[in-house]
Amino acid sequence: MENQNISDIIEAYLKQILAESQEVEIRRSEIANQFNVVPSQINYVIKTRFTIQDGYVVRSKRGGGGYIRIEKVKLLDNLDFIDSLVTAVGDHITRHDGLAVVRSLFEAGTINRREANIMLAAIDKTALNTGDRDLDEQIRAQILISVLDHLRYES
Amino acid sequence: MENQNISDIIEAYLKQILAESQEVEIRRSEIANQFNVVPSQINYVIKTRFTIQDGYVVRSKRGGGGYIRIEKVKLLDNLDFIDSLVTAVGDHITRHDGLAVVRSLFEAGTINRREANIMLAAIDKTALNTGDRDLDEQIRAQILISVLDHLRYES
DNA sequence: GTTCTTTTGACTAATGTTGACTAATATTAT
DNA sequence: ATAATATTAGTCAACATTAGTCAAAAGAAC
Numbered sequence: 001m002e003n004q005n006i007s008d009i010i011e012a013y014l015k016q017i018l019a020e021s022q023e024v025e026i027r028r029s030e031i032a033n034q035f036n037v038v039p040s041q042i043n044y045v046i047k048t049r050f051t052i053q054d055g056y057v058v059r060s061k062r063g064g065g066g067y068i069r070i071e072k073v074k075l076l077d078n079l080d081f082i083d084s085l086v087t088a089v090g091d092h093i094t095r096h097d098g099l100a101v102v103r104s105l106f107e108a109g110t111i112n113r114r115e116a117n118i119m120l121a122a123i124d125k126t127a128l129n130t131g132d133r134d135l136d137e138q139i140r141a142q143i144l145i146s147v148l149d150h151l152r153y154e155s
Numbered sequence: 156m157e158n159q160n161i162s163d164i165i166e167a168y169l170k171q172i173l174a175e176s177q178e179v180e181i182r183r184s185e186i187a188n189q190f191n192v193v194p195s196q197i198n199y200v201i202k203t204r205f206t207i208q209d210g211y212v213v214r215s216k217r218g219g220g221g222y223i224r225i226e227k228v229k230l231l232d233n234l235d236f237i238d239s240l241v242t243a244v245g246d247h248i249t250r251h252d253g254l255a256v257v258r259s260l261f262e263a264g265t266i267n268r269r270e271a272n273i274m275l276a277a278i279d280k281t282a283l284n285t286g287d288r289d290l291d292e293q294i295r296a297q298i299l300i301s302v303l304d305h306l307r308y309e310s
Numbered sequence: 311g312t313t314c315t316t317t318t319g320a321c322t323a324a325t326g327t328t329g330a331c332t333a334a335t336a337t338t339a340t
Numbered sequence: 341a342t343a344a345t346a347t348t349a350g351t352c353a354a355c356a357t358t359a360g361t362c363a364a365a366a367g368a369a370c
Contacts, residue, residue: 005325028349038329041327043351061334061335062336062349063349064347067349115273121304128298133323146281147277147282161317182358184358193319197359216358217323218356220326221324
């Protein structure tokens, strides 16, 4: 709390707006100015904190009147939602993105907190630590997909 | 008392804070500086004195604004049971024996059917299939222990 | 003196910040 | 219309800032 980095602050600012409206549209240079960072840092914040795994869709336009629009994704039915997560997982996934997937499931109400914690425990660095990062990411993807497939039946 | 080593002193310092608040967040280099030790000694103190068996959960982040956060958690009443399962899992476990572990948890009432199914999905042959049976069994063991450790406390 | 614990530091990994360069789109000039 | 220019956003790689790992050395306990 005492020493938050600026990316976290920008993330919080945007999510606060998104808590009240469905989407937020910004001018990149304005936000960069407002928080006193270079414009490309806004891209960094979006790339690391507003991914599809997190449940956000980002559209943008360049040139005069350009913008970046972040939209909180509306979940379709459960099955489509799980499909989209399976696609997002793919055949490799980092811990960071894996966490986002589990969080999405939780926020969508597909799983509860206890179930989320079990999933997280199964894919965290304690569990997957072969020494080969690529292999870890592959196994993490397989575990997630296996669990996601199971969630299809129970829902 | 007089013969305390520096690790004990750092441990006491952190636990004193934890006696009053639920968690403590530090910057590793700051604490290292404060006690005049190398930063990695903080990791040593945490690894030896703030384990999940002791009732602590540790989270951290690297990079700018990085931190180490130690949280005191409420341990459940199932410690001996979990310990025995962790021992049974060891560092390798077959699918068959992994299934027995999950079944034990279910029959003891530690997890419900849905949770059991999530665990099973995470350790079945869909999820773990590297082509190297020994490696699969090793990873399966790590996943199970990671989940078992999470079942030690309320979250 | 052997074994276990602690201390240390070199190396690694993750995350965040910055800026130069590129790409897309809109506006203006011809 | 077309070309030139202006105005946006995107990418990428270098650099900065944290924490993690591991094993050797030192010290303590027995």
